[in-house]
Amino acid sequence: MTLTLSQLLTTPPLNPQLQELRTQATGYLQEETIPTRKDEEWRFTDLAPLLTKTFTPPPPQLPAANIGSFTLPEALNTRLVFINGIYAPQLSSIADLPTGVFIGNLAAATTAGLAVADYLGKQPGGEEVFTAINTARIDEAAVVWLSKDVSIETPIQILFVAIIEETALAISPRSLMILEAGSSATAIEEYLDLSSSDRAYFNNAVTEIWLGDTAKLNHTRIQNQDTTTIHIGKTAVSQSEHSSYTGNSIDLGAKLSRHNWEIFQIGAQTETYLNGLAMVNGEQESDTHSVIALTKPHGITNQLHKCIVDDRAHAIFNGKVFVPQAAQQTNAGQLNRNLLLSSTARIDTKPQLEITADNVKCSHGATVSQLEDDEIFYLQSRGLDVETAKILLINAFAVEIIDRIPVASVREKLVVAVKAFRAN
């Protein structure tokens, strides 16, 4: 592999605990290689584009950036911005936070006395190769920390913007969200770029979320990066008793995108709702591998993942749900619906429910469909031309997921992106 460790390590970290994490991750990497198609978890995903290029870490100086079009009107004072994974205080905006709400970068979190080291890099699955690659050079993170019983209605925006000028970069965004018992928040995490030329880059993101007892998080993750990008992302969520996690994962961009979405139940009676939408055309490849690992009783989980695939693009879905003996009275549902828009579009879908508990209610389903002549004709018979009819039907398919995002301006932006999908 051309991605060597010496290329991954940058300047010494700000505190010794980071060094510990780095060393541990580096240790994992000694034993590992970039996965190939022979690895079950990467069976359908072609990582060749990653191996044939050399990526360098970003320079420490922040390039100039105008992120005006990315800011959310609903989150004017709750916005963290990172350019190429580096914190950009001039572009961020944090003000008027209720007591008990922390939003800031890693250094600010440490200064505020938050016990970040107790959580950072502690989610299960840290040995996974791309997670380890990120952790091996960790030096920054977006941190959101809500104290016990604190709620914030205002959505929190975490914006990771890539600006690639000359060389192909390897960027490692990192997020950590801790919601203590009884707290609640809404977060919008976005991966976008402002690169003017189609410069390839490798974006390897890790987000770790800890939900305390009865805590509630609505988390929207949007990846809309340039179609030369390789984007690998991990979202790891640990849920304590009675907590609720609603995740909305939207994948629109990148040449190759892979989202490893892992939910670990550590207390009983949790609620987990995973909503996903992947829209790919051209030669794009989008892969979502999700895991819901239940270990306690009375959990409720529901997953709806939708893919829209056009041209020669490829979407992959593998949804694992583990329901062992200890997870009695689980109620788990999973549905993957796919829309193919061309004869060369491809979808690989694998629901994977592993159930050893005997008193549970679990269901799963996968459908693959295309735009029906009858549907298009019905719309034509009402005066719509074929292209408008197709856009309306594609939009209708996508909107079921988009409508689940609680922030209006985000929904509007996504609807615009969906409408532009056919035009590309």
Next chain:
Amino acid sequence: MINPNSPVILSIEHLTADVDGTQILNGVSLEIKAGEIHAIMGPNGSGKSTLSKVLAGHPAYTVTGGKVTYRGENLFDLEPQDRARSGVFLAFQYPLEIPGVSNLDFLRVAYNSRQKHIGLEELDAFDFDELIQAKLDIVKMNPAFLSRSVNEGFSGGEKKRNEILQMAILQPSLAILDETDSGLDIDALKIVANGVNQLSTQDNAMLVITHYQRLLDYIIPDYVHVMSNGQIITSGGKELALELEAKGYDWLTEPLPVAT
């Protein structure tokens, strides 16, 4: 209403058409003038629904011969959406459900595409909402339906009424009702028929395709045609429908010669 001086809205001459290589229409000829209501009846498989789909331009059907003129223009020169924009409306026998598209948005887009075509003002969401509220009563539709997805979760009767509501918004010159009464109970039938009657004027024309005579108690036709084996085998006034009701289709399709 028959008026010999009315302009011809639709003229079908010796139309033949097939689907998947099987010929269904075997030479249909028909002329419909403005202000008229024509009913087409016939046994299953006679080609009644096929005729309506061919006129609307369904892609599964291929015209193999004949000519159709709509308001002086060759109908087959027009794409389905242009036929619709020019005022041809097909009320589907099985209206489609379109989850994710609201009734209101769908109707507005359809309305505006017709407006644009005829060079009139397109309406924004607010103005359109006013327009549609006024039309709901024609089919006794609950305003709550407008925010639901097109036909999603609608009963058979509600779907048919939704078709007539669309007709009320689009104000077609030629409305083709394809077995609009199928699957309806008597109350739904009356609402649909009443709606159609309110929309029938001396400037537009209706082609009502039906299997049963019952609908024609409520939508009084000027002419009744009977189709069998892809052709119109006889035509008459509204009494013909009553005779058919009494004697059955066999009365016509068996030993009698084909009427010209």
